[in-house]
């Protein structure tokens with residue numbers, strides 16, 4: 676495998692998380708580099724979401740550590756990790772359903788960049804900053820111009836998902852975490868999300884968990900497979916999918932029978 680010289684943004688070392696007797700994440704070593712677009716797949720219950728929750732700080736690992744640019748952040752809260760610009764998960768972005776799309780974006784922008792109280796923002800700054808360049812750009816990138824003045828409660832699921840991701844992106848985190856961004860969306864809406872994600876490749880590191888793996892195939896630079904809490908393969912997309920352990924555990928292909936069959940007589 677070639678050596679990737681890009682800076683390591685996040686490094687998980689021997690990270691373990693147990694729920695009672697169940698080891699949901701089992702001594703996982705993982706690193707994500709600058710501008711890398713990486714995917715994680717794995718069957719239901721493999722530990723993907725738990726691993727995300729360890730990265731975002733929702734869980735503290737029972738063992739192991741998480742480093743951000745070499746600094747130990749294992750015990751930092753999610754808010755502290757967001758505040759240092761480490762990462763943002765689109766599931767963490769709560770929208771205000773009675774406010775318009777553009778005002779949600781303005782709030783997200785200011786919560787990330789300035790320390791004003793929310794109420795102060797709602798009443799005083801939204802109006803002034805609706806034309807802020809960053810907001811206009813993000814409306815365009817995420818194809819939200821047509822619904823910019825619509826209240827969030829009137830958006831389609833696809834539009835709302837685009838807004839959630841846009842709000843996470845506005846915080847300009849080093850890493851954008853997407854746990855099943857396509858879940859629950861119709862094919863027509865999926866295309867819209869993929870278009871905006873594709874436009875975002877190269878602007879920050881993106882880590883994406885997705886069951887609909889073929890949808891993200893063209894822009895993933897790396898693929899990791901989890902199974903029963905462990906990483907069983909990690910590397911380029913094709914190479915990972917062909918890995919014997921992935922074929923056995925993830926695709927449930929009976930390799931011995933196959934080998935026996937091809938060996939023939």
Ligand SMILES: Nc1ncnc2c1ncn2[C@@H]1O[C@H](COP(=O)(O)OP(=O)(O)OP(=O)(O)O)[C@@H](O)[C@H]1O
Nearest residue numbers: 694697698699717718719720721722723724725726
């Ligand atoms: N809060 C919790 N309390 C107890 N057990 C949990 C908790 N969260 C997850 N688990 C268990 O940990 C294991 C890993 O779950 P996790 O949600 O991380 O899997 P996943 O890979 O995200 O699965 P899916 O593809 O279904 O989203 C599962 O066996 C799950 O039942």
Ligand SMILES: [Mg+2]
Nearest residue numbers: 723724725854
């Ligand atoms: Mg999950």
